[in-house]
Amino acid sequence: MTEPHDHEVPDSSAETASRLWERMVPMFSLLEGRLDHTLTRRHDIGLGQFMALGVLAREHPESVSVSGVARRLGVSVSAASRVLAQLERAGRTVRVAWPCDRRASRVTVTDTGLDLWNRACNTLHHELSLAFGTLRFDERYAHLVARLCRTERERPAE
Template sequence: MPASPAVLLRFFDALVGAEVSLWGDADAAVTAGTSAGLGTVSALGVIAGHGDDARVQDVADGIGITVGAASKLVDRLERDGLVVRAPNPSDRRSSLLRMTADGRRVLDDGSGVLVHVLGERLADLDETTLASATEVLESLRG
């Protein structure tokens, strides 16, 4: 049986409210601890996950933004010395993103701060509950 409109709207409001609150707290803490925002750390995490084969499209897909927004974000990462672009040998229209030593440091420091914030905010939830919630949230990603 489908959920009622009231239940659906309550879920939506709770989900968005939690995301906005958690992002704000995490972004403030990461920025204070690294001088780079959470968006930067998230993008660096996507790039690190692809090794030396990350493309702008991978950043867009990984953090859920448009290719245009990802391209501007990567431009800032490059300007700040956190990544470099290298020619893509299999596609002349794109480049590969390689993290610099400064980029790795920002990612490591930012990830440490983020884990601390998440640990504090989610301390009352056990791993089984977090795993279940994660499955639900991943199923909602379109």
Template sequence: MITDTDLWARLLTLHAHVESRLAQALQRRHGLGLSEFRALGFLAGAPDGELRMQDLAGRLGLNQSSVTRLVGRLDAAGLAYRDLCPDDKRGVYAVLKDDGRARLDAARATYEKVLTGALDEAADQHPDLRALLGAVRG
């Protein structure tokens, strides 16, 4: 019987494999880091294309300082910007720009193709992950 510790180790192996493939492809083909791609996706899915910085940090699993730097990179690239909340000047939002939405749209097909390929590759290379992937994929 597989233990929770063994299962978790398998999940972490799969996660590392997939994240590495995604990060390489997005950087090489679209000039985006994986966290930047995901931030653009969260912003695109938010009402009016904006999220409070702390909400974006929570969705990305980053601390406040890291998300501030990330949004700074997106701002420097012309993909998003920081804006003050009109009702509460202490509230700061990350706001998606049209160029950010276009870059996200261009990168989305790469992300999906590489994700599927990385999962298939992991199943082929690691038979112990095949059943896990089958269960997760439904």
């Protein structure tokens, strides 16, 4: 018995999305490794910690639950908790008791963490600009980078 999709003409938009995905995964892995290395070397913070710190920095001065950080990063609560514990040990975050439920804790960024995030953000933006400038000439990624850069320019004003 043949599969029902064997004789259908592939949807061109699905094919395009699939091809973009195939190109995006290796590019993402390449960029992730470079950014993690650069952030660690220059600021003593890995990309995962930087992303968690960013969630807290964007909510500053408010605090965020561990599950809220996990949800925004797309990771498990235990993974978010481990990253936040590392940030807390480094003095970049602090856990505070939630007044409505003393069993629950929330996390907030410290002034030290906020300063680090701002400096590391500048590094991240600079490194991404350099990487995209280089990758746009790489035949494996040129089409994807062009699409990403076009999307960035076309974003509506906030």
